Amino acid sequence: xxxxxxxxxxxxxxxxxxxxxxxxxxxxxxxxxxxxxxxxxxxxxxxxxxxxxxxxxxxxxxxxxxxxxxxxxxxxxxxxxxxxxxxxxxxxxxxxxxxxxxxxxxxxxxxxxxxxxxxxxxxxxxxxxxxxxxxxxxxxxxxxxxxxxxxxxxxxxxxxxxxxxxxxxxxxxxxxxxxxxxxxxxxxxxxxxxxxxxxxxxxxxxxxxxxxxxxxxxxxxxxxxxxxxx
Amino acid sequence: xxxxxxxxxxxxxxxxxxxxxxxxxxxxxxxxxxxxxxxxxxxxxxxxxxxxxxxxxxxxxxxxxxxxxxxxxxxxxxxxxxxxxxxxxxxxxxxxxxxxxxxxxxxxxxxxxxxxxxxxxxxxxxxxxxxxxxxxxxxxxxxxxxxxxxxxxxxxxxxxxxxxxxxxxxxxxxxxxxxxxxxxxxxxxxxxxxxxxxxxxxxxxxxxxxxxxxxxxxxxxxxxxxxxxxxxxxxxxxxxxxxxxxxxxxxxxxxxxxxxxxxxxxxxxxxxxxxxxxxxxxxxxxxxxxxxxxxxxxxxxxxxxxxxxxxxxxxxxxxxxxxxxxxxxxxxxxxxxxxxxxxxxxxxxxxxx
Numbered sequence: 001x002x003x004x005x006x007x008x009x010x011x012x013x014x015x016x017x018x019x020x021x022x023x024x025x026x027x028x029x030x031x032x033x034x035x036x037x038x039x040x041x042x043x044x045x046x047x048x049x050x051x052x053x054x055x056x057x058x059x060x061x062x063x064x065x066x067x068x069x070x071x072x073x074x075x076x077x078x079x080x081x082x083x084x085x086x087x088x089x090x091x092x093x094x095x096x097x098x099x100x101x102x103x104x105x106x107x108x109x110x111x112x113x114x115x116x117x118x119x120x121x122x123x124x125x126x127x128x129x130x131x132x133x134x135x136x137x138x139x140x141x142x143x144x145x146x147x148x149x150x151x152x153x154x155x156x157x158x159x160x161x162x163x164x165x166x167x168x169x170x171x172x173x174x175x176x177x178x179x180x181x182x183x184x185x186x187x188x189x190x191x192x193x194x195x196x197x198x199x200x201x202x203x204x205x206x207x208x209x210x211x212x213x214x215x216x217x218x219x220x221x222x223x224x225x226x227x228x229x230x
Numbered sequence: 231x232x233x234x235x236x237x238x239x240x241x242x243x244x245x246x247x248x249x250x251x252x253x254x255x256x257x258x259x260x261x262x263x264x265x266x267x268x269x270x271x272x273x274x275x276x277x278x279x280x281x282x283x284x285x286x287x288x289x290x291x292x293x294x295x296x297x298x299x300x301x302x303x304x305x306x307x308x309x310x311x312x313x314x315x316x317x318x319x320x321x322x323x324x325x326x327x328x329x330x331x332x333x334x335x336x337x338x339x340x341x342x343x344x345x346x347x348x349x350x351x352x353x354x355x356x357x358x359x360x361x362x363x364x365x366x367x368x369x370x371x372x373x374x375x376x377x378x379x380x381x382x383x384x385x386x387x388x389x390x391x392x393x394x395x396x397x398x399x400x401x402x403x404x405x406x407x408x409x410x411x412x413x414x415x416x417x418x419x420x421x422x423x424x425x426x427x428x429x430x431x432x433x434x435x436x437x438x439x440x441x442x443x444x445x446x447x448x449x450x451x452x453x454x455x456x457x458x459x460x461x462x463x464x465x466x467x468x469x470x471x472x473x474x475x476x477x478x479x480x481x482x483x484x485x486x487x488x489x490x491x492x493x494x495x496x497x498x499x500x501x502x503x504x505x506x507x508x509x510x511x512x513x514x515x516x517x518x519x520x521x522x523x524x525x526x527x528x529x530x531x532x533x534x535x536x537x538x539x540x541x542x543x544x545x546x547x548x549x550x551x552x553x554x555x556x557x558x559x560x561x562x563x564x565x566x567x568x569x570x571x572x573x574x575x576x577x578x579x580x581x582x583x
Contacts, residue, residue: 076328081329106439123438130272138276139325142277143327151400151403153272166432
């Protein structure tokens with residue numbers, strides 16, 4: 001049995017269902033909305049597992065599901081060494097979001113990461129502590145800033161309402177996922193120029209350990225090339 | 231796999247040698263307050279150290295190195311000169327990136343260390359010769375450097391104070407340092423700043439931004455650093471070879487760059503002392519960029535010893551860290567030099583021999 005993990009609610013679930021339907025596999029959530037169970041039609045030997053998108057990376061790595069739909073951002077943030085455990089089978093063309101760095105738009109002297117590095121140095125000298133960047137994507141942001149040799153900052157954890165941290169003076173900048181940037185602008189924040197830390201979209205992932213004829217047949221059923229070369 | 235007991239045995243032998251060299255043994259805590267380590271090392275340490283929380287003491291770290299607790303212990307009542315030694319585990323996470331390495335590094339391993347708090351210039355030679363003597367039987371090769379040389383070199387460049395300070399600040403970040411140098415080597419471009427929106431948000435206040443904009447405007451009018459200095463700096467950073475060769479090159483470089491003459495003399499005097507302690511400088515490599523890629527930590531003499539397979543980390547490393555003691559001492563600096571040896575790696579070499 002191939003266990004297929006799909007986000008359990010909202011637009012991400014609906015768009016995932018539509019993506020599979022376009023490929024002849026009909027996924028449905030069971031009649032009662034409170035039950036996270038579902039059915040699979042159009043293919044044999046596949047079971048639907050509805051999960052929070054955030055848990056899908058871990059479930060794939062643990063081998064409790066063979067295939068799963070989740071954001072590339074969540075896989076990269078939550079699974080160190082993810083390529084050793086997971087295969088990125090197919091980007092699905094929805095759920096687009098960028099992980100970006102944003103600063104107060106009143107900082108007219110801050111447009112690039114180099115500006116931020118320079119401001120962080122001044123800020124630390126003036127305030128006696130490191131410039132705070134609020135985020136929940138600790139690993140991705142830290143790796144990005146390390147790769148660009150930005151020092152003099154610290155991350156502060158923010159699991160929600162991250163855009164409000166600057167006005168509340170619990171952070172000087174933020175790193176968060178955004179799709180349109182509207183929330184950022186509404187909170188007086190501006191995205192730094194240059195490529196985002198990560199461009200994420202909903203993606204079909206497979207557990208590397210699940211590679212074999214059964215998953216290969218299912219992937220070909222979806223019109224994909226199987227896992228050869230992945 | 232080498233039993234931990236065997237690694238401990240090697241560690242105890244090193245500890246005995248450090249004691250024989252006049253060091254008092256100390257045993258710092260394993261759980262350390264995270265705040266001073268974070269303030270010192272920044273976010274990099276979070277990627278490397280295990281962080282845990284205590285309901286009363288707050289955020290704690292499993293000891294990622296001994297230097298900070300040893301300096302703190304010394305500051306609470308040690309007199310100079312003082313020699314300390316220790317043996318114990320350090321804990322380092324390996325943040326592995328996208329692919330799990332086939333042979334992950336140890337996340338806990340022993341360090342045997344020796345730290346010498348002394349203003350005396352002979353201290354560098356004493357520590358190096360001690361380590362050299364202990365590691366020679368393992369066929370270890372040594373590389374050395376001097377961050378003070380690079381800091382002096384930058385201070386002596388014909389630059390404005392803001393440019394000089396920016397370079398000094400980023401000396402441990404080679405890519406950023408290089409980009410700054412390249413920017414200073416060409417005429418500045420006056421930057422246009424967009425009009426300020428209404429309102430202000432956040433803790434960084436407007437005056438801070440105004441001051442930075444003024445600095446950027448003034449900087450755009452600064453004439454470029456003459457190309458000859460870029461060449462000299464590039465030549466200096468690339469200096470690498472056996473000590474006698476490099477010290478000769480340094481002497482020549484110092485003829486056109488008087489600001490590094492003192493550092494060059496200091497380096498020669500250090501190796502002369504090392505030679506008097508019985509180590510031939512011709513067998514030691516000096517690399518002017520040694521120590522730049524480590525955490526912001528060493529600001530003077532640096533050294534590392536390699537032995538065993540190429541992919542191994544250095545079996546020993548150390549150096550002078552006066553600036554670190556200045557930060558921990560809130561302005562009161564205690565010149566200090568020291569280093570660590572990894573007994574586990576030596577035990578593996580002994581087992582393989």
